[in-house]
Amino acid sequence: MARSTNPAHPDRPSAQGVQGTFEDLGTHLADVTFVVVDLETTGGAAATDAITEIGAVKVSGGLELGEFGTLVDPGGPIPPFITALTGITQQMVYAAPKIDSVLPAFLEFARGCVLVAHNAPFDIGFLKAACAEQGYAWPTFAVVDTADLARRVLTKDEVPNCKLSTLSRFFRTATEPCHRALADAKATVDVLHGLIERLGSFNVTSLEELKSFAKAPTPEQKRKRHLADDVPSAPGVYLFEDDGGEVLYVGKSGDLRTRVRSYFTGSETRWRVREMVGLAERIRTIVCATGLEAEVRELRLIAAHKPRYNRRSKHPERAFWLKLTVEPFPRLSIVRECRDDGAVYLGPLGSQRQAEEARAALHEAVPLRQCSQRLTLRLIERGGARSCLLSEIGRCGAPCEGREPAAAYALHAESARSIMEGDVRPVVAAAQVRIDRLTVGLRYEEAAAQRDRLAAFVRAAARGQRLTALARCSQLVAARPAFDGGWELSVVRYGRLAAAGTIPPGAHPRPYVDALIATAETVFPGPGPSGSATAEEMECILRWLDAPGGRLVEVDGEWSCPLHGAEGLREWIDNAYVPAEPEGRGAGRPLR
Structure with a gap:
C-alpha cells in the first residue's frame, strides 16, 4: 500500500494519509499524571474543623513520580477520639507548619494533575475551605473519586462495601491503610491502579x-x-417505597418533579441513594401549600417511618435534657424526656456529652450536690446518707451529713432554677473567672475545656429558651411574602404547625386567615417546655418566622426570650471558637 508523505519532511507520514485511532480522541489514562491525596483532620466539618496531616503521591503510567507528606498544626486542640483514631497527638503537631505554608507547597505539587481521593468530597472540601481561608483561588482540578469508581466497577459479590480498608484487602495493596495520610494515599494508589485495570472491560481508556x-x-x-x-411540579414531600410498601427514603422539595427526577441521573452519586433507587418500586408524593409545611411533614414522616436510607431526624426521642429534680435537696440529672412534673428542664441537647458539659458549667456557678442518691430529711437524721469527696474539698455543702440545712440548700436550688429559666449571667461569670485564672497560669488546655463547658451551656440555654417561648403560645398566626407576590400563612399552636396555606396576590387577607384558623389542627400543650412538637419542627418554624418580611398576624401568649437569657450570648460564644493563639497553643480565643 502506498503511503503519502509530508513534502517538507519526506521521512514523516502526511497527516492526510494516516487514519487516527480512537485513542487520539482523548488523553489516554497511561499518559495522565494523577496526584492521589489523603487528609487527616480534627473532625468531619470543613467549615469548622482543620487539617492535621496531608499525604499525596504523584503517579503516571503506573510509576511513582513523587511524594508529599507533612503534619499540619491545626491551630487548636485535637479531640481525643481523633488522636485515638489516627495516632496524631497535640505534641506531634506542636512544631509542624501551619496550613498557610503547607497549602501553597501542595498546590504546586499537584499543579496540572488530576486529583484522586477516596471519598473525594471530604478531602476536596477541606482543601477548598483551606484555599478560601488563605485567599487562594481553587485551581480547576479534575477529580476522581476511587470510592465512587469502586461502586460502579465492583459488585456486591466481590466486596461487601467500598471502604478503603476493604478495597485494600481486595486489591492486595502494598501499603495497608492506617488513618495516616501518606500511608492511606499509597494504598489508594494501588486501589486506583486496580480500578483502572477493571475499567478496560467498560471500554474506558481515556481521561475524557x-x-x-x-x-x-x-x-x-x-x-x-x-x-x-x-x-407533580409543586412543593411537597416524596416517599420512595419498595414492593412491600416499606418506606425507604423521605425527602422534600420546592419542586417535586425536578428533585425526584434527579435521582435517576448521573448527578446523583451517593452510593446509598443509588442502592435505594434499585430497591424502590414506587414513589408517593404529598403536595404541600408552603415550603414550611413540606419541611415539617418530612420531619414527621421520617420520625414515624424511620426509613433505613434516611440518616437524620430519625430519632427525635433520643434528645437529652438537663433536669433540676423535684425533691428536698434537688440535683441536676440528665434525662431523655420531659415530664409535666414541676421540674425545671434545660435543653434539648444533642448528645450526652453536651449535657454533661452543660451540667458541669452550671455546677461551677451553683454548689448543688452531685451525688445520685435520693436525699430525704429522715434519711439524713438517721445518718444513712453517704458523703463524698466534694464535701471535703469545699465543692458541696454536704447536706447528706446535715452540715447544710434544707433552707440554705434551697437557696442554691432556687439560684439554679433562675439560671435555667432565664438569667445565665452567674454561669458566664463563674466560667470567665476560671478561664482567666487558667490562662494566667498557662494552662490553656484546661481553659479550653472550661470554654467548651460554657459554650455547651449557653447554646443549650439559648435553644431551650427560644423553643420554650414558642411552645408557650397557645396560638401564633404569621405570614411571609410568597414568590408569586402573595403570602404564605402558618398557624402554630404550642410549638406545632397546625395549618399552612397561602393568600393570592391582591386578595384581602382576613377571610383566608379566618378560614385557616378554623380548619387548623387541635393541639394540646405538651409536657414541660418541650411543647407539642419535636425540637426540630419548632426550629424549622422559628427559622421561617425569622425570615425577612415576616409578619405576626395574631399571638395568643407571650413570645419573648428572657432579658438576661442566653439568646444574646450565642454570637459571643461562637466567636470564642475562632482559632487564635496569642500566648500559647490549643486554647482558642480567650473569652472577653
Whole structure:
C-alpha cells in the first residue's frame, strides 16, 4: 500500500494519509499524571474543623513520580477520639507548619494533575475551605473519586462495601491503610491502579471517557426513570417505597418533579441513594401549600417511618435534657424526656456529652450536690446518707451529713432554677473567672475545656429558651411574602404547625386567615417546655418566622426570650471558637 508523505519532511507520514485511532480522541489514562491525596483532620466539618496531616503521591503510567507528606498544626486542640483514631497527638503537631505554608507547597505539587481521593468530597472540601481561608483561588482540578469508581466497577459479590480498608484487602495493596495520610494515599494508589485495570472491560481508556463514565447513571437508575413520570411540579414531600410498601427514603422539595427526577441521573452519586433507587418500586408524593409545611411533614414522616436510607431526624426521642429534680435537696440529672412534673428542664441537647458539659458549667456557678442518691430529711437524721469527696474539698455543702440545712440548700436550688429559666449571667461569670485564672497560669488546655463547658451551656440555654417561648403560645398566626407576590400563612399552636396555606396576590387577607384558623389542627400543650412538637419542627418554624418580611398576624401568649437569657450570648460564644493563639497553643480565643 502506498503511503503519502509530508513534502517538507519526506521521512514523516502526511497527516492526510494516516487514519487516527480512537485513542487520539482523548488523553489516554497511561499518559495522565494523577496526584492521589489523603487528609487527616480534627473532625468531619470543613467549615469548622482543620487539617492535621496531608499525604499525596504523584503517579503516571503506573510509576511513582513523587511524594508529599507533612503534619499540619491545626491551630487548636485535637479531640481525643481523633488522636485515638489516627495516632496524631497535640505534641506531634506542636512544631509542624501551619496550613498557610503547607497549602501553597501542595498546590504546586499537584499543579496540572488530576486529583484522586477516596471519598473525594471530604478531602476536596477541606482543601477548598483551606484555599478560601488563605485567599487562594481553587485551581480547576479534575477529580476522581476511587470510592465512587469502586461502586460502579465492583459488585456486591466481590466486596461487601467500598471502604478503603476493604478495597485494600481486595486489591492486595502494598501499603495497608492506617488513618495516616501518606500511608492511606499509597494504598489508594494501588486501589486506583486496580480500578483502572477493571475499567478496560467498560471500554474506558481515556481521561475524557473516565469523566463521562463517572457521571453516567447506573443501569438501575435508567431502568427506574419511569417512577418519576407522574410526579407533580409543586412543593411537597416524596416517599420512595419498595414492593412491600416499606418506606425507604423521605425527602422534600420546592419542586417535586425536578428533585425526584434527579435521582435517576448521573448527578446523583451517593452510593446509598443509588442502592435505594434499585430497591424502590414506587414513589408517593404529598403536595404541600408552603415550603414550611413540606419541611415539617418530612420531619414527621421520617420520625414515624424511620426509613433505613434516611440518616437524620430519625430519632427525635433520643434528645437529652438537663433536669433540676423535684425533691428536698434537688440535683441536676440528665434525662431523655420531659415530664409535666414541676421540674425545671434545660435543653434539648444533642448528645450526652453536651449535657454533661452543660451540667458541669452550671455546677461551677451553683454548689448543688452531685451525688445520685435520693436525699430525704429522715434519711439524713438517721445518718444513712453517704458523703463524698466534694464535701471535703469545699465543692458541696454536704447536706447528706446535715452540715447544710434544707433552707440554705434551697437557696442554691432556687439560684439554679433562675439560671435555667432565664438569667445565665452567674454561669458566664463563674466560667470567665476560671478561664482567666487558667490562662494566667498557662494552662490553656484546661481553659479550653472550661470554654467548651460554657459554650455547651449557653447554646443549650439559648435553644431551650427560644423553643420554650414558642411552645408557650397557645396560638401564633404569621405570614411571609410568597414568590408569586402573595403570602404564605402558618398557624402554630404550642410549638406545632397546625395549618399552612397561602393568600393570592391582591386578595384581602382576613377571610383566608379566618378560614385557616378554623380548619387548623387541635393541639394540646405538651409536657414541660418541650411543647407539642419535636425540637426540630419548632426550629424549622422559628427559622421561617425569622425570615425577612415576616409578619405576626395574631399571638395568643407571650413570645419573648428572657432579658438576661442566653439568646444574646450565642454570637459571643461562637466567636470564642475562632482559632487564635496569642500566648500559647490549643486554647482558642480567650473569652472577653
